[in-house]
Amino acid sequence: MIPLNDVVGLAAVIFAVGAVGVLVRKNPLVMFMAAEMMWNAAALVFVAYARSFHAMTGQVMAFIIIGTAAAEVGIGLAIIVSVYHHRHRLDIDEVSQLKG
Amino acid sequence: MIGFIILAIVSLVGAFGVIIARQPVHSALFLVLNILSLAVFYILLTAEFLAAAQVIVYAGAIMVLFLFVVTLLTAGKDDREPKETLQDQRFWAGVLAVLMGGGLAVLAVKFPSRSIPLSLPQNFGNLHGMGAILWGPDFIYLAGVALMLLTAAVGVLVLNKPRPASKPKARWEEGES
Numbered sequence: 654m655i656p657l658n659d660v661v662g663l664a665a666v667i668f669a670v671g672a673v674g675v676l677v678r679k680n681p682l683v684m685f686m687a688a689e690m691m692w693n694a695a696a697l698v699f700v701a702y703a704r705s706f707h708a709m710t711g712q713v714m715a716f717i718i719i720g721t722a723a724a725e726v727g728i729g730l731a732i733i734v735s736v737y738h739h740r741h742r743l744d745i746d747e748v749s750q751l752k753g
Numbered sequence: 754m755i756g757f758i759i760l761a762i763v764s765l766v767g768a769f770g771v772i773i774a775r776q777p778v779h780s781a782l783f784l785v786l787n788i789l790s791l792a793v794f795y796i797l798l799t800a801e802f803l804a805a806a807q808v809i810v811y812a813g814a815i816m817v818l819f820l821f822v823v824t825l826l827t828a829g830k831d832d833r834e835p836k837e838t839l840q841d842q843r844f845w846a847g848v849l850a851v852l853m854g855g856g857l858a859v860l861a862v863k864f865p866s867r868s869i870p871l872s873l874p875q876n877f878g879n880l881h882g883m884g885a886i887l888w889g890p891d892f893i894y895l896a897g898v899a900l901m902l903l904t905a906a907v908g909v910l911v912l913n914k915p916r917p918a919s920k921p922k923a924r925w926e927e928g929e930s
Contacts, residue, residue: 655757655797658865662858663761667768667787669854674772676846679837682777682823686784689815690768693791696803703878704798705866712800712878713891719803719810720898724905726815730822731912737826746838 660701668694681733681745685726692722760797764790777823781816788812799873802883 667690674687696715703711740747767787774780788811795804837843876882887895 655794656754658862659757659761660794660798661861663764665857665861666854667764669850669857670765670768670772672853673846673850676849677843678772680777682819682826683771683774683780686771686777686780686819689784689811690771690787693788693811697791697794700795700798700800700803702866703800707871707873707877709877709882709886710891712803712883713886713894715800715803716806716883716887717894717898719806720902723810723815724901726818727905727909728912730818731909734822734826735912743826 657701657705661698664694664697664701667691667697679745680743681736682743684745685729685733689722689726692718692725756797760790760793764794777827778820781819781823784819785812785816788816798878800878802878802880 671687671690671694674690675684678684678687696718699711699715699718703709703715736748737743764787767783767785767790770783771780771787774783788807792804792807792812795801795807874882876885
């Protein structure tokens with residue numbers, strides 16, 4: 654069995670890397686991918702604790718996370734494409750005013 | 754333990770590749786590497802159903818969607834990173850990352866949680882077990898995910914609805930109504 658604490662620590666590191674990606678990159682697509690990585694890190698923590706506590710509710714939570722991520726990707730990519738059609742630039746500062 | 758270290762290195766290479774790669778399509782491929790390594794972690798943590806779902810949903814559906822949009826939007830375009838307008842944003846992001854990631858990782862490794870010494874229950878994490886819990890006591894979550902996905906699909910359709918070409922109205926028409 655692989656060590657639980659190290660898995661949780663690895664998930665924390667992946668979460669931090671994803672957060673930095675959201676903060677540093679300016680391409681909305683790459684920011685979105687980094688956000689996906691943060692979702693994944695959270696799901697990994699849920700699965701690790703489900704294994705540790707022998708409770709499958711953690712895996713149900715990870716299932717919800719995967720479903721939510723799928724819905725979020727659909728909506729988010731639709732928004733990115735729609736913004737791109739208006740502005741013709743992939744730059745997150747194009748929408749910094751939050752209005753058309 | 755050696756297997757864990759190799760897997761951790763692979764997933765971290767994927768994670769750093771996502772935020773370092775210059776072209777978005779390379780970021781997407783690194784994200785696939787990260788996701789697949791996490792799927793192997795799920796198998797090692799006896800979550801076989803979730804490993805399969807991870808590969809099918811993430812590495813399959815979501816990444817195909819990403820690659821599709823990346824090729825649609827960035828083909829032949831200038832792929833340089835736009836200039837940063839906020840001052841010191843990158844520096845403070847690095848500081849935040851080291852504090853948050855390092856702090857959380859140290860806390861997680863320093864304070865081990867107690868694990869249960871019993872053997873695993875039957876059908877733990879495989880298709881039978883997940884089906885029994887998702888269609889049994891936790892059915893409400895399954896229904897919630899289904900509703901959410903339906904809402905997302907309808908939302909995408911509404912967002913990308915072709916706008917009716919607005920006819921240029923003559924001025925006297927506006928005044929009459």
